[in-house]
Amino acid sequence: MNLIVAVDQNWAIGSGGDQLVYLSEDLKRFKALTLGHTVILGRKTLATFPGGRPLKGRRNLILSRSPDFAPAGGEVFSDLTALLAAAPADSFVIGGASVYAALLERCDTAYITKIDWSFPGADCGFPDLDKRPEWSVAEEGPELEEGGIPFRYVTYKRG
Numbered sequence: 511m512n513l514i515v516a517v518d519q520n521w522a523i524g525s526g527g528d529q530l531v532y533l534s535e536d537l538k539r540f541k542a543l544t545l546g547h548t549v550i551l552g553r554k555t556l557a558t559f560p561g562g563r564p565l566k567g568r569r570n571l572i573l574s575r576s577p578d579f580a581p582a583g584g585e586v587f588s589d590l591t592a593l594l595a596a597a598p599a600d601s602f603v604i605g606g607a608s609v610y611a612a613l614l615e616r617c618d619t620a621y622i623t624k625i626d627w628s629f630p631g632a633d634c635g636f637p638d639l640d641k642r643p644e645w646s647v648a649e650e651g652p653e654l655e656e657g658g659i660p661f662r663y664v665t666y667k668r669g
């Protein structure tokens with residue numbers, strides 16, 4: 511299983527229920543990597559998408575304990591066991607913080623967008639993979655920049 515996430519210098523990923531920043535280049539890459547695949551996400555992350563709608567061109571597996579939650583175009587699971595039974599091995603975990611934390615151990619490839627910036631209002635994060643001996647950097651791209659914000663793509667592999 512894969513995961514994809516954008517982190518800042520402190521491995522923070524969100525603020526006030528939304529992304530820290532939207533980088534159009536990163537969004538394009540996210541689309542290119544995930545299109546045609548299954549994505550796994552939490553109900554709060556779905557709420558950040560345009561219109562709160564599941565992503566097109568991908569099978570959306572959404573975690574929620576709310577029995578009435580049934581967004582068109584998505585499949586809702588009330589527990590991880592049921593979701594994992596439905597998730598193919600090439601799925602992408604796309605957030606948020608609670609879902610990354612629950613499924614990190616199931617993933618073997620992590621596509622990390624490292625934003626070389628510190629966002630003071632950040633209120634949720636992702637585990638620092640540089641401090642996890644089971645993860646190592648497999649590929650590190652060049653420094654890119656958008657709107658004055660430097661970032662790079664780093665792929666981590668388990669093992």
Ligand SMILES: NC(=O)c1ccc[n+]([C@@H]2O[C@H](COP(=O)([O-])OP(=O)(O)OC[C@H]3O[C@@H](n4cnc5c(N)ncnc54)[C@H](OP(=O)(O)O)[C@@H]3O)[C@@H](O)[C@H]2O)c1
Nearest residue numbers: 515516524527528529552553554555574575605606607608
């Ligand atoms: N930087 C990035 O790449 C990135 C990517 C994605 C998200 N984010 C950010 O992450 C933040 C959201 O993260 P979050 O942790 O607050 O929310 P989340 O993980 O997106 O969603 C949490 C919700 O998912 C459901 N859920 C989670 N675990 C479950 C389980 N084991 N069984 C059943 N339902 C479960 C619950 O929904 P119910 O309340 O409906 O029961 C829970 O309230 C936002 O700031 C968002 O912008 C950042």
